[in-house]
Amino acid sequence: EEQNRKLQQELLEERKNTNFTQTYPKGWERIRNLIPSNPGAARLYSVLSEHIDGNCGAVVADQKFLADQ
Numbered sequence: 001e002e003q004n005r006k007l008q009q010e011l012l013e014e015r016k017n018t019n020f021t022q023t024y025p026k027g028w029e030r031i032r033n034l035i036p037s038n039p040g041a042a043r044l045y046s047v048l049s050e051h052i053d054g055n056c057g058a059v060v061a062d063q064k065f066l067a068d069q
Contacts, residue, residue, distance in 0.1 A: 021049060021050060021052070023049065027049070030045065031045060031046070043069065044066065044069070047066065047069040
């Protein structure tokens with residue numbers, strides 16, 4: 001019972017940052033530089049940033065998904 005309660009609490013803690021992304025100052029600088037010079041790259045950069053896995057830093061997406069973005 002106690003172990004189950006601890007597990008449930010850990011799961012709740014892990015979910016606190018759901019749908020949260022963080023951009024460092026260098027990332028904002030990169031976005032600002034891309035927008036005027038290459039808007040398509042800026043859009044792709046933002047899509048990749050939005051979908052990055054917080055645990056391993058990877059993005060898995062097929063070409064059709066990326067093209068649709």
